[in-house]
Amino acid sequence: MAPNDPKQAAASGGGGFFASIASSLSNFGSAMSKSVNGMMAYEGLEVINPEGGTEDAEEEAKKGRWKQEERDSYWKMMQKYVGSDITSMVTLPVIIFEPMTMLQKMAELMEYSYLLDMADKTEDPYMRLVYASSFFISVYYAYQRTWKPFNPILGETYEMVNHGDITFIAEQVSHHPPMSAGHAENEHFTYDVTSKLKTKFLGNSVDVYPLGRTRVTLKKDGVVLDLVPPPTKVSNLIFGRTWIDSPGEMILTNLTTGDKVVLYFQPCGWFGAGRYEVDGYVYNSADEPKILMTGKWNEFMSYQVCDLEGEPLPGTDLKEVWRVADAPKKDKFQYTHFAHKINSFDTAPKKLLASDSRLRPDRMALEKGDLSTSGYEKSSLEERQRAEKRNREAKNHKFTPRWFDLTDEITTTPWGELEVYQYNGKYTQHRAAVDTSECIDEPDSRPDFNPWQYDNLEAAE
Numbered sequence: 240m241a242p243n244d245p246k247q248a249a250a251s252g253g254g255g256f257f258a259s260i261a262s263s264l265s266n267f268g269s270a271m272s273k274s275v276n277g278m279m280a281y282e283g284l285e286v287i288n289p290e291g292g293t294e295d296a297e298e299e300a301k302k303g304r305w306k307q308e309e310r311d312s313y314w315k316m317m318q319k320y321v322g323s324d325i326t327s328m329v330t331l332p333v334i335i336f337e338p339m340t341m342l343q344k345m346a347e348l349m350e351y352s353y354l355l356d357m358a359d360k361t362e363d364p365y366m367r368l369v370y371a372s373s374f375f376i377s378v379y380y381a382y383q384r385t386w387k388p389f390n391p392i393l394g395e396t397y398e399m400v401n402h403g404d405i406t407f408i409a410e411q412v413s414h415h416p417p418m419s420a421g422h423a424e425n426e427h428f429t430y431d432v433t434s435k436l437k438t439k440f441l442g443n444s445v446d447v448y449p450l451g452r453t454r455v456t457l458k459k460d461g462v463v464l465d466l467v468p469p470p471t472k473v474s475n476l477i478f479g480r481t482w483i484d485s486p487g488e489m490i491l492t493n494l495t496t497g498d499k500v501v502l503y504f505q506p507c508g509w510f511g512a513g514r515y516e517v518d519g520y521v522y523n524s525a526d527e528p529k530i531l532m533t534g535k536w537n538e539f540m541s542y543q544v545c546d547l548e549g550e551p552l553p554g555t556d557l558k559e560v561w562r563v564a565d566a567p568k569k570d571k572f573q574y575t576h577f578a579h580k581i582n583s584f585d586t587a588p589k590k591l592l593a594s595d596s597r598l599r600p601d602r603m604a605l606e607k608g609d610l611s612t613s614g615y616e617k618s619s620l621e622e623r624q625r626a627e628k629r630n631r632e633a634k635n636h637k638f639t640p641r642w643f644d645l646t647d648e649i650t651t652t653p654w655g656e657l658e659v660y661q662y663n664g665k666y667t668q669h670r671a672a673v674d675t676s677e678c679i680d681e682p683d684s685r686p687d688f689n690p691w692q693y694d695n696l697e698a699a700e
Contacts, residue, residue, distance in 0.1 A: 515538065
């Protein structure tokens with residue numbers, strides 16, 4: 240029986256498929272960093288060059304998207320938050336944002352939804368996990384973008400159709416703490432997520448912990464899959480070029496059978512060694528390896544049937560299961576073609592909800608390159624949200640999401656407990672009613688952005 244971690248298998252002296260990779264990586268460790276204390280008089284800040292060593296850190300610290308005066312101002316503002324969870328406590332400038340919200344980022348996972356279709360169609364229980372885990376790996380290509388998405392306004396939504404026969408709906412269900420819920424469905428699967436992030440600000444970096452729950456139900460056999468993703472580290476927030484890594488384990492468990500896949504995301508080592516690499520195995524319910532998987536989360540994933548020692552079976556080949564689609568060249572925000580579709584109205588349903596992220600004026604202004612207007616609109620939305628909260632509390636009202644219900648379930652994650660929201664089915668009824676109506680959706684008649692609980696704020700006071 241092979242160890243759960245393929246690196247342990249290599250370290251045990253048995254050689255193995257991943258032995259050469261593991262032995263070389265053990266000499267590198269994590270990416271080299273260097274304190275900028277001496278060269279810039281900043282206390283405790285570290286700069287990490289993912290493509291170099293310690294001697295490259297000082298030069299790296301001078302790079303990045305911030306001008307010197309902006310960098311100084313930002314650090315003075317942020318240094319008091321070192322060690323804190325900054326998920327919702329800091330107002331950030333739009334210069335570091337991309338024209339997309341966190342709800343849209345959730346929808347971006349659906350780009351390669353055909354992999355879940357394949358997981359549902361296959362009769363092989365282990366290939367089912369190969370397809371499904373590759374689906375969850377695929378979104379990391381989008382996650383490497385270093386621009387921050389907008390935090391959704393409470394009650395904000397995002398809808399998507401016209402892709403893989405999927406209906407997708409996401410809603411911001413809580414503001415403090417920030418939480419989103421999402422539901423996607425087609426003839427092969429349902430996808431349900433309650434999303435909540437926990438962060439730890441470390442000065443020039445931030446650790447991000449995915450304190451959420453993701454479940455996929457494959458419709459043919461009723462199989463339920465549960466995901467535990469690795470944490471993420473964002474380095475060089477202020478000094479140097481910002482970059483992202485997600486070292487650790489991703490575990491996808493078949494709750495119906497007990498089978499699982501464990502994939503290990505390699506940490507970035509010296510001069511980029513190991514960066515993007517993912518290795519692991521599909522195990523049966525007895526923890527015996529059945530299929531090895533290997534690849535790079537920003538490029539491709541492959542698999543091969545293996546024996547009980549984790550070695551490839553003679554006569555079998557390494558086969559590719561997923562490869563990232565071609566992306567536009569020199570795109571300002573490093574968007575894929577699919578990311579552009581998410582922002583467009585081509586993937587919007589008829590009679591789009593007025594609370595949809597596409598309609599946000601700050602997002603639309605940033606997409607046009609108007610940072611001044613975007614910043615103004617962002618501040619206006621945030622102030623309106625605070626005013627709504629004051630009115631709600633004064634009237635002893637409680638915000639209630641439209642499309643998701645808070646359940647009594649509390650689930651435990653590696654980073655804490657989570658309240659679970661459940662899709663209530665009302666959006667399916669709403670969409671069916673709209674789709675069967677004879678209304679005509681004119682492009683010029685799109686509504687203004689309106690996620691608000693009170694139509695007239697003054698009247699609600």
